[in-house]
Amino acid sequence: MRNLTKTNRSRVWCLGLCLLVTTTALGVILTLPAVAAGTEVDIDNFAFTPKELTVKAGTTIVFRNRDDIPHSVVGGKGEFHSKALDTDDTFEFTFAKAGTYGYSCGLHPQMQGKIVVTP
Amino acid sequence: MSDNKQGTGIDRRGALECMIWAGTGVIWTLSGGVPKSSQLLGIGAAQATEKAVTGFSFLQISDSHVGFNKPANPDALGTLKEAIAKVNELSVKPAFMIHTGDITHLSKPGQFDDAERVIGEAGLDVHYVPGEHDIIDENDGQAYLERHGKNTKGTGWFAFDQGGVHFIGLVNVANLKSGGMGSLGDEQLAWLAGDLKGKPASTPIVVFAHIPLWTVYPEWGWGTEDSARALALLKRFGSVTVLNGHIHQLMQKVEGNVTFHTAMSTAFPQPAPGSAASPGPMLVPAEKLRTLLGVTSVSVRRGKQHLAITDTPLAAS
Numbered sequence: 001m002r003n004l005t006k007t008n009r010s011r012v013w014c015l016g017l018c019l020l021v022t023t024t025a026l027g028v029i030l031t032l033p034a035v036a037a038g039t040e041v042d043i044d045n046f047a048f049t050p051k052e053l054t055v056k057a058g059t060t061i062v063f064r065n066r067d068d069i070p071h072s073v074v075g076g077k078g079e080f081h082s083k084a085l086d087t088d089d090t091f092e093f094t095f096a097k098a099g100t101y102g103y104s105c106g107l108h109p110q111m112q113g114k115i116v117v118t119p
Numbered sequence: 120m121s122d123n124k125q126g127t128g129i130d131r132r133g134a135l136e137c138m139i140w141a142g143t144g145v146i147w148t149l150s151g152g153v154p155k156s157s158q159l160l161g162i163g164a165a166q167a168t169e170k171a172v173t174g175f176s177f178l179q180i181s182d183s184h185v186g187f188n189k190p191a192n193p194d195a196l197g198t199l200k201e202a203i204a205k206v207n208e209l210s211v212k213p214a215f216m217i218h219t220g221d222i223t224h225l226s227k228p229g230q231f232d233d234a235e236r237v238i239g240e241a242g243l244d245v246h247y248v249p250g251e252h253d254i255i256d257e258n259d260g261q262a263y264l265e266r267h268g269k270n271t272k273g274t275g276w277f278a279f280d281q282g283g284v285h286f287i288g289l290v291n292v293a294n295l296k297s298g299g300m301g302s303l304g305d306e307q308l309a310w311l312a313g314d315l316k317g318k319p320a321s322t323p324i325v326v327f328a329h330i331p332l333w334t335v336y337p338e339w340g341w342g343t344e345d346s347a348r349a350l351a352l353l354k355r356f357g358s359v360t361v362l363n364g365h366i367h368q369l370m371q372k373v374e375g376n377v378t379f380h381t382a383m384s385t386a387f388p389q390p391a392p393g394s395a396a397s398p399g400p401m402l403v404p405a406e407k408l409r410t411l412l413g414v415t416s417v418s419v420r421r422g423k424q425h426l427a428i429t430d431t432p433l434a435a436s
Contacts, residue, residue, distance in 0.1 A: 045397035068189040084255035104297035107251045110340040
């Protein structure tokens with residue numbers, strides 16, 4: 001195996017450093033949607049994901065339909081009721097009061113989810 | 120027709136009768152218990168035959184989803200046009216047509232307009248029942264009722280008589296309960312009991328609704344939670360045919376005197392129960408799409424207990 005010259009060695013260091021910086025930067029970028037995901041419910045493959053979500057009172061949850069079929073979001077006690085959401089449509093609701101909110105899809109009632117709101 | 124073990128309404132003798140009457144060329148095949156003719160020409164001939172024997176035929180189309188333009192079928196209006204063209208090619212005109220719901224994809228006025236214009240090209244009376252996609256306007260189904268709700272009750276149910284057969288159109292897509300499946304509800308079931316009261320048990324009955332009236336696959340909501348109450352009211356009748364849509368594929372089941380049948384969609388196929396992650400539109404190679412879309416023809420023959428149900432794809436497989 002050929003010995004690394006000084007120049008080459010510093011190139012390797014530089015490359016390593018670059019990689020480290022890039023990875024860290026990517027890490028920051030990648031964590032951003034994760035934070036947003038805490039208040040977002042995806043509708044995909046005829047299911048709400050996450051199926052159960054715990055948030056603090058006053059949080060606004062965004063429901064986003066990613067299916068090719070329309071869905072809706074209907075609170076179990078009529079607390080909220082979206083219109084039919086076509087592909088990529090969203091529905092937002094602010095959960096002001098603590099409590100447990102079961103909900104389902106008005107078109108496909110076997111699709112169910114739950115939002116737990118803490119004080 | 121006690122020798123009809125398949126319960127499909129067309130036994131070996133019946134099939135032979137058809138072939139004799141039509142002269143030549145009618146090829147009936149049994150595929151998964153569902154009689155199917157390989158060409159539309161075949162159907163036309165068979166219809167002519169049954170007309171000659173007495174009786175009449177009617178057509179079922181379903182799940183046209185006008186407005187749908189996703190990869191599973193970028194042109195749902197186009198395939199509906201093809202389906203209506205097939206209907207117009209029939210050598211004997213059916214008495215009327217039923218549409219078992221999901222006329223539109225999103226209950227939009229333009230989608231209802233397009234559907235009406237294309238389906239109207241068949242020049243037949245059409246009896247509609249809504250699918251869940253037809254009642255998602257902002258007023259929970261008013262748009263549907265304004266167009267197709269004349270002479271109906273509640274959310275759009277009705278009955279009529281033709282050729283000695285009693286037809287009942289039911290709605291099982293409204294006011295669905297969380298965690299449940301399709302639902303008829305107390306009001307509609309009470310109306311059904313009244314409608315059937317006093318009818319002789321020998322009256323052939325055809326019931327049609329969007330979601331299957333038997334439990335096909337509860338995990339996907341493919342069933343009607345209170346359908347057993349409707350079937351109990353129908354139990355005393357000698358011939359009951361139940362026609363549904365919603366699941367975008369052929370399925371048939373016989374239970375006592377009741378034959379259940381689901382039609383193909385004219386828009387896109389859906390996966391077999393449990394065979395995919397969800398019941399969403401099934402993407403198939405473009406050349407295969409039209410073999411999975413189609414229309415259903417039902418023949419009523421006097422003196423025969425069962426009705427003959429024939430499904431025709433838009434293209435031969």
